Amino acid sequence: MRIALAGAGAFGEKHLDGLKNIDGVEITSIISRTGEQAAAVAAKYGAKHSSTELEDALARDDVDAVILCTPTQMHAAQAIACMKAGKHVQVEIPLSDSWADAQEVLRVQEETGKVCMVGHTRRFNPSHQFVHNRIKAGEFNVQQMDVQTYFFRRKNINAKGEARSWTDHLLWHHAAHTVDLFAYQAGKIVKANAIEGPIHPELGIAMDMSIQLKSESGAICTLSLSFNNNGPLGTFFRYIGDTDTYIARYDDLVNGKEEPIDVSKVAVSMNGIELQDREFIAAIREGRDPNSSVQKVFDCYRVLGELETQLAKG
Numbered sequence: 626m627r628i629a630l631a632g633a634g635a636f637g638e639k640h641l642d643g644l645k646n647i648d649g650v651e652i653t654s655i656i657s658r659t660g661e662q663a664a665a666v667a668a669k670y671g672a673k674h675s676s677t678e679l680e681d682a683l684a685r686d687d688v689d690a691v692i693l694c695t696p697t698q699m700h701a702a703q704a705i706a707c708m709k710a711g712k713h714v715q716v717e718i719p720l721s722d723s724w725a726d727a728q729e730v731l732r733v734q735e736e737t738g739k740v741c742m743v744g745h746t747r748r749f750n751p752s753h754q755f756v757h758n759r760i761k762a763g764e765f766n767v768q769q770m771d772v773q774t775y776f777f778r779r780k781n782i783n784a785k786g787e788a789r790s791w792t793d794h795l796l797w798h799h800a801a802h803t804v805d806l807f808a809y810q811a812g813k814i815v816k817a818n819a820i821e822g823p824i825h826p827e828l829g830i831a832m833d834m835s836i837q838l839k840s841e842s843g844a845i846c847t848l849s850l851s852f853n854n855n856g857p858l859g860t861f862f863r864y865i866g867d868t869d870t871y872i873a874r875y876d877d878l879v880n881g882k883e884e885p886i887d888v889s890k891v892a893v894s895m896n897g898i899e900l901q902d903r904e905f906i907a908a909i910r911e912g913r914d915p916n917s918s919v920q921k922v923f924d925c926y927r928v929l930g931e932l933e934t935q936l937a938k939g
Contacts, residue, residue, distance in 0.1 A: 626906050629654035629682035629712075631703065632694030633666040636717060640692050641670045643899030647906055654682040679703055683710035690740070690909060692902070693717055697798055701726035704741060705733045713740040715905045720919060722797040724930025727923065734919050742905050745917040745925075747806040747862075749904065750897035751888040752873035756864055758891070760810060764868065767811040770846040771863040772803045775854035779825070779832070795821075795834045795850040796936070797929060802860065803848045804838065805917075805925035810864070811844035813924060819932040825852075836932065 626649055630637055633655050644650050654674040657663035663675035674685065679695075682688050683706065690713035693703050701721035707714035720743045721727045734741040747753050759765035778793065793799075796819070808814050822833030832853050838846040862873040863881075870881030876895050878886045892900050901917070908915035915921075 626650045626909065627653045627687050627689045629656065629685070629688045629691045630694065631656035631679050631682065631691060632696075632717070633657040633662055634694065637692075637694035638666070639898045640694060640902060641666070643894075643896060643902045645670070646894065646899055647903055650906060653687045654685060656682050679706065683707060683712060688712060690714065690905070692905075697722050697794060701730050704730050708733050708737040708739040708741060711737075711739070713905075713909050715740075715742040715744060715902070717744040718746070719743075719797045719801045719929075720922065720926060722794065724926055724933075727919075727926035727930075731919050731923055740905070740909050740915060741919040742908065742915045743917050743919055743922045744901060745802065745805045745922050746897045746901050747802050748809055748917050749892075749900040750873070750876050751891040751895055751900075752871075752876055752878035753806060753810075753862070754891045755878055755886065755888045756871055756873065757810060759869075765864075766842070766867045767807075767840075767844045767864055768867060769844060769865040770803075770807055770811070771865070772846065772848045772860060774799045774803065774848065774850040774860040775856065776852050776858050777855050778852040779828075793852075794830055795832075795852065796932060799850055799860075800834070800836055800848060800932075801925055801929060803846065803862075804836075804928050805922050806862070807838055807844075807846045808840065808924060808928075811840040811846070812842040813840060814838050814928050815841050817928050817932055817935075819935050821936055831936075838928075 652670045652672045655663050655667040655672045656676055656679050660677050667675035691707045693716040695703060697719055700716050704714050704716045720730055816839040818837045820835050821831035825832050834850045836848040864871040872879050876897055878888050894900055904915050
């Protein structure tokens with residue numbers, strides 16, 4: 626399986642590190658914003674080709690699939706370009722920053738038949754897999770999820786502290802993780818509300834946001850998001866259920882009393898990104914629809930579109 630990666634920044638390297646652990650996978654092309662960065666990452670991971678243009682990778686015979694870790698605003702158009710070029714594609718979250726674009730990506734996927742997977746990593750983290758397995762077994766039902774997504778990002782920088790060429794977004798990027806996960810664990814979302822705080826004068830985005838969700842099962846979710854939080858970074862999920870309480874932090878899980886739960890046997894790795902990439906490769910090889918395919922996460926983008934409309938109305 627020969628892979629091209631576009632967007633060799635902080636998150637792109639996480640994928641490259643995960644792909645190294647998957648048998649039969651070769652990184653053949655690295656695409657990045659500058660030629661210097663593309664060449665340096667290609668040398669680090671043994672890719673024979675590097676460029677600043679995605680089209681260069683799509684034209685190559687030694688590329689079977691593409692992983693997109695590019696700016697949010699490019700995701701939909703690039704995913705479509707990959708599929709139309711005959712390549713399978715995994716696009717990092719979010720699939721798009723509009724409901725219309727999400728619909729177009731799904732249309733092209735259905736037209737081409739290519740695997741199109743979206744990086745909804747929470748479906749793959751061992752912590753959330755543990756909870757999902759208990760739900761499927763009938764041992765646990767979500768009554769409420771309380772989720773906090775916090776960063777300290779008052780300047781346009783990435784996870785490495787480097788300047789970004791694009792602006793991140795709480796709704797279309799960070800809320801997408803929880804909106805999809807809540808539906809995955811508790812059922813289709815039937816009601817959603819959102820409010821946002823002041824718009825940052827330079828970044829042009831809301832730095833704080835609050836979202837409420839209700840699923841068809843009757844479960845509720847409260848999501849708080851902030852780029853203003855000067856403290857521990859990341860997302861913390863509290864599952865309150867009919868039989869247990871769980872707190873998930875990425876790949877780790879504790880119960881409501883903060884007692885650790887061993888999730889090391891849930892999957893073949895403790896790395897959610899690696900597990901996500903394993904699913905992408907396996908789905909291509911097996912000719913099947915992956916978990917977090919565009920079809921399976923599609924309804925998340927309907928909800929985000931509805932919330933965007935709410936916010937626009939003030």
